[in-house]
Amino acid sequence: MAEKILRNINSPADLRKLNKTELKQLAQELRRFIIDIVATKEGHLGASLGVVELTIALHYIFNTPDDLLVWDVGHQAYGHKILTGRKDIFDTNRQLGGISGFPKRSESEYDAFGTGHSSTSVSAALGMAMASNLKGETDKQHIAVIGDASIASGMAFEGLNHAGMTKANLLVILNDNAIGIDPSVGALKEYLTKARVGYKPASYNIIEALNFKYFGPVDGHDLDGLLKVLEKMKQINGPKFLHVITRKGKGLKKAEEDQVKYHAPGKFEPATGELLKYDTDGLPLKYQDVFGFTLVELASSNEKIIGITPAMPTGSSLKYMMEAFPERAFDVGIAEQHAVTLSAGMATQGFVVYCAIYSTFLQRAYDQLIHDVALQNLPVIFCLDRAGLVGEDGATHHGVFDIAYSRAIPNLMIAAPRNEVELRNLLYTVQLGLENPIIIRYPRGRGVLKEWKLPFEKIKIGKGECLKQGSEIAVLSIGNMAGNVSEAIAQMSEKEKLAHYDMRFVKPLDEVLLKNIFKKYKKIVTVEDGVKKSGFGSAVLEYAAEAGFKGEIYILGIPDKFIDQGSVVQLQEIAGIHVEGIRQKLESMI
The missing domain is CATH 3.40.50.970 (Thiamin diphosphate (ThDP)-binding fold, Pyr/PP domains)
Incomplete structure (x- = not known):
């Protein structure tokens, strides 16, 4: 589909110049744009496809970014990103140096709040609304879009409970598609399922009982209907709640049929949704x-x-x-x-x-x-x-x-x-x-062994293991970092000088093994895929101080900063815990 309308949309201000017929055409183009990019670049697909019409309607009716819009969880926010000035760089989504897969305040003024974990939107938007009241900004709108799985979390209900007793200009929109990453569960899910068909299990509904003005359920794919109800709710002060019914994966048949798999499907054929096949025979299990x-x-x-x-x-x-x-x-x-x-x-x-x-x-x-x-x-x-x-x-x-x-x-x-x-x-x-x-x-992704289903053996709690003897330097690794260390040592010309220990346990530390290491080696390197501050290396340092170790200890791990998105290999390189980074550190110490 040629992007006749989307190609000219660089901000919600452009969006608001369109008529309703053009908005419907835009919805088709936006949905296709998301499908085409995610098919090749990967990412979270189904949730964003389900809220295309809602995304357009929100930016059309409300004066974003002055009106504040919070997405919960950010899986839903791809269309939002594309319509708010990130269309031309959307193909960098989730890649090193590219845009984040989630809303991020430092990325755009339209991302009012960072939302990578769930169920935070009501509290955040309420905080914004109460702050607006304190500043005298009584006409400002504050919108939280929350999924039916996210709203079942305790934190969401804490926010709703508080909001219902305020005069905050807060609109909570429930994106109800009956599924999160997996199908939603619990009594609230059953309640919402009944509400979908207009059944009232009591003389009042649970949202009205929390002092919200309740509207819905409404069809989340009826753009005309969404525009009308949002315009109406814009004129109402105080806490209000809109129940919107959507279909996760809307517009891609395969994604609608298998909503779990197409939450984040990997690469697929954009025209059909057919997943690209990879030969996993012989590969280690995840x-x-x-x-x-x-x-x-x-x-x-x-x-x-x-x-x-x-x-x-x-x-x-x-x-x-x-x-x-x-x-x-x-x-x-x-x-x-x-x-x-x-x-x-x-x-x-x-x-x-x-x-x-x-x-x-x-x-x-x-x-x-x-x-x-x-x-x-x-x-x-x-x-x-x-x-x-x-x-x-x-x-x-x-x-x-x-x-x-x-x-x-x-x-x-x-x-x-x-x-x-x-x-x-x-x-x-x-x-x-x-x-x-x-x-x-244990880490994300595939392991390192093809043969893993061996007879069970009992492991001694708190005991590490020597993987390789050496003469000068002891490398202590924890978890899957043992693989990077072993490979780094294997590439070195003076590998006989390097010992390698898999400590297995951060707590309790194998103090008997550490005492022996302290006696034999004057230089020690610890390697972990966690933060260096207070991590595994710190535990070794603490015990070394207690034991009176006089040698040198170097910690390799995640530096004291937040690491953005990229492949695991790229991010390990940034942290210096990739194979080459470890090798270079060891070479410098010999």
């Missing part, structure tokens, strides 16, 4: 699948095993246990705090609970990790997927803080397997009887 398949294997012989995940059954591969043992595996929705404390509650009753959660999302439940799990010393097993640099999702999603933020918590152990066999054996070991909670962290 770490998440090693976790998922191993958990099913363990659960088949241990009826005490429970699996819990907050809204990521596909992303964490807990889906395999949900299929095999549906009575013992639970998706609790976007509710990380609830997931952690639910796990704690089940652990009090003698169950072996594996809480599968992305590293970046465990940050959202830090108090529960401390107060509900570690303080009570409940042996919950946290399986932290996407630990380390995750690539194109960027700063909001990198799992680089978990070692630092969890190392300070008493009772909590931290392990990081270097490969799939180690992961498998750790998962096996912790269900044999655990006295403390533990974090097992």
